[in-house]
Amino acid sequence: MKKFIRENIDHQPIVDNVFKIVNLANDAIAKKGKENIINATIGSLYDEGGNLVALDTVFNTYNSLDNRTKAKYASSFSGNPNFRKQVYNWVVQDTKLDLCHSVIGTPGGSGAVSSTILNVLDEGQTLIIPHIAWGNYKSMATIANCKVQAYQMFDGDAFNITSFKETCHEVMARQGKVLAIINDPCHNPTGYSMTVEEWNQVIDFCNELSNEGPVIILDDIAYIDYSYNLERSRDYMNAFNRMNDQVMIVVAFSCSKTLTSYGLRCGGAVILARNQEDVRALEILMEKHARASWSNIPNAAMENFVKVTTEHKDEFNEEKGKYVDLLRKRYEIFTSEANQCGLVYYPYKEGFFVTLKVEDDDLLTRFHEAMLAQDIYTIKVNKGIRVALCSLSVEKCQGLAFKMKDILDSL
Template sequence: MFLGYTGGLKLESFNMVANHAIRQVAEDAIFGANTQAQKAISEYGFNNVINGTIGVFLDDEGILVTFDSVFNALRELKDESFAAYAPLNGINEYLDTAIKTTFGDYKPDGFIEAVATPGGTGAIRHAVWNYSSWGEEILTSDWYWDPYNTIATEHGRKISTYKLFDEKMNFNFEDFESKVELLLDKQKRLIIIINSPAHNPTGFSLSYDEWLGIIEMLKRKASSNQNKIVLFIDIAYIDFCEDESRRFLSLLSNLPKNILSIVSYSMSKGYTFYGLRSGAIIGVSSNKDVAIEFKNACSHSNRGVWSNGTRCAMEVLTKIYRDESLLEKVEKERNHYKEMLKIRANSFMKASEEVGLEICPYKDGFFISIPSNDPIGLAKELSKEKVFLVPLEMGLRFAVCSVSQEKCKITPRLIKEAMKRI
């Protein structure tokens, strides 16, 4: 969970909101840290500040990266493509394309259905609402993207966690299995959210063999047909990983009917479409009825929550995949930034090793995390050096996606020194 700098209950003597909507009011940690960084930038200049708080791709000068190929395609659309409603489930060709690009060469066997959602966030929301009951616990790792918690609590559910890493900083399969068992014993139904590859906030990715172990274990748990398991795979950052990282998706083939796999598709990172809000919830089942039920439940949720999605974003995706040369241009542009991300992350990791800074095992993605017993204290100490990171419950998050290689190289030493001072 992210920690705010100014948390605390807002003690009101009078509430207009209903009881369930009376919540703890805490400043969002990311926005809080970013506001501080922006203030420092205006005082000391961009070059003298390291702002590792922003979770979108920025160039070395701190400007938001947008893919020309994608935005040119967007500009070529007719006004109707912006103005008209999209079908409730999303444009069919868009959904087919989302399925094709999600699985690449690793499409699992089974019945696959998809419904368009506003980004991957929408997919998480529909899964939480339709596949867990009021008050139930949803399982994810102890390092996790805080909106999982917001979405769970918004819908009267809770997040429960397993330890992502063991003492050797390897995937903690043992703790994962024991929490799956515990919650299945208690609830008989369980949503498990796994954000891999390129986990936010750590950059950890499960290997193919680790996925194999997870799927085998879930099959064992599903041998009791009282148990219902929903494996939710959040792949928000997969377009910035190697194609090979999709290989595990073929393991979703022919699972027992009481395991439903859900994969969330997002255009936010892979097409720099963050604000255009386009994604999809994709369900994979060995059972046709389960797949149809999935489609119907998510369609109903679309109508009941946000109606339909952003038509022009869907049309851009279909336009890209209809035109090989345009697709090549998009991939070329994305590959350029993929490479930049790799260089930045490698610089950060190398410098961490040199100064003996312990970091979580990074493999891919936009973020690297540094474990700490005092994340808020450490973030405050670093801010004195004009270095800004996001304090989480178990450490600090550094956004390699938005910091130049030069700055990535010097940050680990500054963190290590700040750790010694507190």
């Protein structure tokens, strides 16, 4: 049956639970009217009127670009030089990193994550991910013929450094190399952000572990620009300066979220290491991989990012800031009600989602289904229920935690 296609690969079709539930919610809206449905499924930023946010400062700039800028190929497979430079500036901002670096332009943060997995691990090796995580990490590992092993994200309300260390030790002992994803700040789907001290502990541990083999941390910062304290959002990167020459960090940056430009497929992988030759070695592989897969990323998307974040930086930050404030308002309502009624959620600090904590798998399924039956549409994740505050209006957030707790108590 599979004679025409690759044999040595997982042949299961994509199981996209998100789109399935999104469609159910849309059907319900069509039948019963949107005022009667809680649709907490959509992982993009929506305004209070239920419309996708497309920032004026971003798209007016895009629309002012010359048609030829939009038509043109990029000037290199690794991205236009001015884009690569500006991604680095934007990602690190005021942090002074004393590390060698390079940036590869990628189709969104997805391209940065998948290219890192493909070019760091050999087939059959294991990628380390958090136990609650964006589902695509696993898909990306699978398509690269790699396995995944998860560390527990939390110890109480803190990052579970013990589990992280144990998992890394196990994988290192098996394959003599570690590639571990940390999705921070604004972790999807819990909204957790690690403290500077937690990052210091991670890097100190990586240095120690690197006695046994190379250690690569893939820091997925997709939601960083929705931190509630933007000025401090890059402080943790100072911890990177502690790393030794056997440790590498790749920061995966997404223009999709930062600019609300999901469809423009633009982002970057920022490679950081002590030695230039190590940076260059990964840069070469990533550039070849780009050439051999997507070739190059949209020229206009790169030019737009540069213009928005330099020429229109203040207006852009101001416009986006209003939505960061809106997210905070939604979160304050939802979590204060959850606290009042004892609805338990994973430690949230900032970001697009809050995730309810339900560790019993059977209860989790029943809870999710019971909410669907009452027209509350959410996404079931590992050991939890993801509530997309990013697309839920303040009005819809009001009273939601109470309704959820009532449903949970009735099971």
